[in-house]
Amino acid sequence: MQQQTALFLPSKNGEYSLGTRPIPQPSQGELLVKVKAAALNPEDWKIQKYGWPFEEYPTVAGIDISGEVVALGPGITRFTVGDQVFGQGMYSPDYAGFQEYSVMKEDFTAKVPQSLSYEEASTFPVALSAAYLLFFNEAPHGMGLKPLDSSRRKKHYEGEPILVIGHGGSSSVGQYVIQLAKAAGFSPIITTASQRHTEKLKALGATHIIERTIPLTSIRSHLAEILNTSTAATGGLFGYIYDAISEKETQLAAYDLLRPSGKLAIVLPSIIETKSEDRHIVWTMGAPNIPHNTAGAKELFSLVTSMIENGVLMPTEIEILPGGLGGIVDGLKILEAGKVSGKKLVVRPEEQ
Template sequence: MKAVVLEEAGSPDRLRYQEIPTPEVTPGHVLVRVGACAVAQRDLVERRGGHPFLQTPIVQGHEFAGEIVEVGPGVTRWSIGDRVVCLYTDSCGDCDACARGDERRCSRISESYGLTVNGGYAQFALVHERGLAPLADGLSFEVGACMLSAIGVGFNNVKYKAAVQPDETVLVTGASGGVGLAALQTVKLLDAHPWALTTSQEKAGRLEEMGAEVVIVDPGDSFHRQVRQRRPDGVDAVIDCVGSSTLGSSIKSTRRYGRVVAIGTIDPAPLSLKVGSLVVHAIDLLGSDNVTLDALGEAMVLVRDGKIDVVIDRTLPLSEAAEAHRLLEARAAFGRIVLVP
């Protein structure tokens, strides 16, 4: 089969489009014909070697959708022909989280697709039966590839982690990325007021079209000044889709008793933080809850019903995976880039 192999961590040039053996189906696993695989900022961090668990050589790609073409011994959840979305990891099936049906919070994961075992930058992927969710009818593979880490994560963290209420004002940083655009639309869907932060003036108009009531253009780490000029008390909540380069200013943008949800790790550098700003203003600093299976299913229905748009900047053939990484690195994309094998 054709696949893109990352021989070792480094620049996008290390991503090589080549022929490798199609995986043989093993017990408990299924073979998925990959219909589409999205490229996330997280892929860039991992490709550079920014994740301690990265195994090389590896086929990257944790956000993919496709069709099951072979079922291994012992598989009970799936049949040939089922349309599925990769959940990024498998789950053990018997830890406390799995026992209560909350397998996305499993504490004993053994496979992380695209990171510790091969993922979706390929024509076929071998996935544990517990590493997949059903793709809702009516959704294309391209859309399905964006459901987990872009739409699901943005939706779940706005609706459930930040628990955004009607009429609240919510700032989304990294708003023109896949997660940011999902977060922005979810804020609007909850009858709250979405504000967007972007680094580029040319993306501002498109963010307004997506529903942002205020767009703040600021390439630096002191955008809270612009936030406070417009709203002296600060916003009710910030959904931070970037990481350490924005989190400090996100906290300073937030009102007393407000909350900040840290989703993004585009910039994985350590953060120097004045704890006083959290203590004095009683701000809740929350970590991302990724996406639960329930929230993923709910998000798929919203996409199917046209309530949330999946913004795909462009689709590229699998052979152009390195180009996809370069475009994302240059912040040249609005929404996700999707590879089609």
């Protein structure tokens, strides 16, 4: 069986190292892709440190993938050999991106628009899925927003303010939340981020940027001023809040800012112990193969190419790491140290 190079996690809490494994073969509804670019995510260092979600080792990580289709499994209808594609991998070695070849599910794969490079395309899948599913899944796994109007003429949430909190405006997820919020018509779109990202975030659709270093306990007065409301001391200000970081401090601050019947989307499990019946918290993992995510993820990957071509979505800024798969180890250390902001680290697995 033909072999390929892969970056292995040999054991729970082990050290990533290069090795070889067989090139997998696609089954029903699957593609075999030569991986041209793979983006790094914070989950990739957390997998090594905390040992979740893998139960069997050695394993391969990496779930932001773009590349060239080299083989088709039975039943493929949307792609042919030679197509340039991008999509979301899964936490299973054959479907991972930190290797030279990966199997991809047709339902969670899209064609790379001509305007994008492989590297730019690899920034979309995981972060965009997290943003999209928490907006459009039904509760309790999403806000249950009305579907986007493909003609871009109808804005279902025009005039409705939204807050992207937790310095999430400069995170990859936060950037896609802002773009989807703009497409849905939300206004104003307020986010917390470093002021150095102001120009970029406003280009994506944010109308107001609040400096992320301002204590969350002090943010209410700034928000009330933007919204031109007297509700400064107590009471809710927003019907929709997306916490793209979801640490304890940001969850508590966001929940306090919800008005009755408001919805807070979080990307980690809720730590809020005292909840009121008229304020709602929604959460899901961005994995497309979770049953309650499958329909939404399939819809997303059927739309994403046209959304990029029509200017609804723009890629995250990238930094290409040298050394191919071997460059991932240092890249994950940089991510863990919190030294990456407003961009995605990307590798080219075929470089050695």
